[in-house]
Amino acid sequence: MADSPWWQGAALYQLYVRSWHDSDGDGYGDIRGILERLDYLSWLGIDGVWLSPTMPSPDEDWGYDVSDYTSVHPELGTLADLDALIAAGTERGIRVLLDLVPNHTSSAHPWFVDARTARDSAHRDYYVWADPAPDGGPPNNWLDATGQPAWQWEPATGQYYLHNFLAGQPDLNWWEPAVHAEFRRILDFWFDRGVAGFRIDVAHGLYKDAELRDNPPLQANHGELDGRYGLQPVYNANRPQTHDIYRDWRQIAGSYAPPRLLLGETWVPDAGRLASYYGSNDELQLAFNFPFAFAEFSEAGLRDVISKTLAALPFGACPVWMASNHDIGRFPSRWCAEDKPRIRLALLLLLTLPGTTVLYYGDEIGMADVLVLPDLQRDAMTKGAAGKRGNRDRARTPMRWDGSASAGFTAAGVVPWLPLPDVSEPDVAEQRGDTSSTLWFCKQLIDLRHTELGGGVADFELLPGPAGLLAYRVGDIVVGLNLSAEQQRMPTGAGRQLLATTGAASADPAALGPSHGKIARWLPALG
Numbered sequence: 130m131a132d133s134p135w136w137q138g139a140a141l142y143q144l145y146v147r148s149w150h151d152s153d154g155d156g157y158g159d160i161r162g163i164l165e166r167l168d169y170l171s172w173l174g175i176d177g178v179w180l181s182p183t184m185p186s187p188d189e190d191w192g193y194d195v196s197d198y199t200s201v202h203p204e205l206g207t208l209a210d211l212d213a214l215i216a217a218g219t220e221r222g223i224r225v226l227l228d229l230v231p232n233h234t235s236s237a238h239p240w241f242v243d244a245r246t247a248r249d250s251a252h253r254d255y256y257v258w259a260d261p262a263p264d265g266g267p268p269n270n271w272l273d274a275t276g277q278p279a280w281q282w283e284p285a286t287g288q289y290y291l292h293n294f295l296a297g298q299p300d301l302n303w304w305e306p307a308v309h310a311e312f313r314r315i316l317d318f319w320f321d322r323g324v325a326g327f328r329i330d331v332a333h334g335l336y337k338d339a340e341l342r343d344n345p346p347l348q349a350n351h352g353e354l355d356g357r358y359g360l361q362p363v364y365n366a367n368r369p370q371t372h373d374i375y376r377d378w379r380q381i382a383g384s385y386a387p388p389r390l391l392l393g394e395t396w397v398p399d400a401g402r403l404a405s406y407y408g409s410n411d412e413l414q415l416a417f418n419f420p421f422a423f424a425e426f427s428e429a430g431l432r433d434v435i436s437k438t439l440a441a442l443p444f445g446a447c448p449v450w451m452a453s454n455h456d457i458g459r460f461p462s463r464w465c466a467e468d469k470p471r472i473r474l475a476l477l478l479l480l481t482l483p484g485t486t487v488l489y490y491g492d493e494i495g496m497a498d499v500l501v502l503p504d505l506q507r508d509a510m511t512k513g514a515a516g517k518r519g520n521r522d523r524a525r526t527p528m529r530w531d532g533s534a535s536a537g538f539t540a541a542g543v544v545p546w547l548p549l550p551d552v553s554e555p556d557v558a559e560q561r562g563d564t565s566s567t568l569w570f571c572k573q574l575i576d577l578r579h580t581e582l583g584g585g586v587a588d589f590e591l592l593p594g595p596a597g598l599l600a601y602r603v604g605d606i607v608v609g610l611n612l613s614a615e616q617q618r619m620p621t622g623a624g625r626q627l628l629a630t631t632g633a634a635s636a637d638p639a640a641l642g643p644s645h646g647k648i649a650r651w652l653p654a655l656g
């Protein structure tokens with residue numbers, strides 16, 4: 130479709146800047162490092178990159194605690210470097226999205242530094258302040274991301290301030306009109322520089338209940354996404370007023386040519402609530418599908434979440450498929466138990482579904498989570514955490530570019546900020562030299578996505594099939610994924626094979642071994 134937006138059918142790439150490529154040998158990846166390796170992304174066929182936070186920050190939460198919204202973190206580069214990256218990206222058809230953090234700032238942000246000085250300071254109302262409860266304790270039962278009370282006592286002014294994440298990340302008060310004005314200015318600042326859009330951090334957060342009511346308890350048998358620490362996030366997030374912000378920002382994004390993209394981190398448990406962030410196609414153009422990422426990697430689990438997603442989204446909206454990120458870990462570990470055929474099966478799924486696919490750096494080489502020992506952990510929010518989500522550093526370790534001691538990530542002899550994956554792990558150089566590698570498979574999928582799949586939801590249909598076989602038709606392509614341990618067959622109607630997880634074409638083109646998948650031409654006459 131000539132008039133469909135560039136992100137429909139696109140393959141985006143989440144690039145964790147500190148861990149991708151270090152150009153100056155300080156052990157931290159940086160923007161010039163991205164420039165040096167940009168041709169790799171262009172070879173892979175990537176349409177756009179989302180850079181993890183690039184703005185100045187004391188790094189209590191690695192850039193998710195912003196102290197200046199219109200500049201670049203000195204450790205990562207300069208505004209000129211970012212301009213150069215945008216220009217180099219434009220030449221290669223790679224758009225650059227930044228991470229925007231509007232739910233909270235750093236406590237080192239000048240707004241908060243001023244706000245905490247006095248109750249009548251100019252920026253006091255930029256943040257959420259409250260008097261103690263009658264017993265002197267926190268104003269309500271809200272808990273922060275570590276499970277501690279979400280309120281920090283400030284003796285200087287005799288009130289608590291709200292922080293849904295760390296105490297160094299005070300929540301902004303979106304009931305204050307000046308906060309809206311500040312962010313409109315920030316949006317324009319970056320859009321004017323040619324930034325293609327934003328990934329919006331904690332997009333379901335922003336407004337908080339005006340009465341600061343207590344959150345209700347979690348139901349028994351709750352899902353991973355329903356809440357944590359025994360509470361449902363009913364009043365400290367997911368407030369209806371947040372939608373007004375996105376209607377406003379959508380107008381701003383739409384006033385640019387080409388329109389700028391708003392991609393939300395919408396951490397919600399179901400497709401209905403996910404769909405609400407698209408509004409009537411007048412809010413976010415894209416919203417991350419966490420129910421998909423947390424679905425069971427099985428035919429039944431995937432069929433359920435895919436059909437619910439497509440049924441819930443407004444007509445014409447573009448779904449978003451991703452399975453790894455810097456918080457939830459990597460799918461080769463979570464979904465695939467590091468089994469190579471299943472990793473390829475997951476890539477086949479991610480890159481043939483309609484809408485927008487977001488790969489996390491390393492997905493393309495099948496990079497797994499890396500065990501980071503407690504002494505080397507850098508994430509304050511999850512330090513020492515065990516359990517399902519665990520320590521987030523496991524998915525933030527440097528990219529393995531080659532088999533050398535520095536992995537091609539940094540200069541020889543430099544200790545990277547997080548440990549490198551083991552030398553036995555897959556690396557880019559080795560896989561680029563082997564056309565049967567996962568990297569090549571991923572590249573071929575992206576090429577096929579561009580040439581054969583329009584990305585439109587209207588062209589997509591889940592096909593009925595036996596348990597364990599997930600099959601769908603996209604335009605005149607049919608995809609079959611065998612998620613079972615038994616032999617399966619491609620659906621009737623599948624013609625010439627275009628790509629298979631095994632690489633080689635098998636003697637029987639319709640055969641699908643356990644954990645294998647194929648893409649074939651759809652021949653309706655056979656169906």
Ligand code: GLC
Nearest residue numbers: 190193230294330331455456
């Ligand atoms: C989002 C980010 C996460 C960060 C949090 C607070 O969930 O993805 O990394 O810690 O917001 O900004």
Ligand code: MG
Nearest residue numbers: 151153157159
């Ligand atoms: Mg560096």
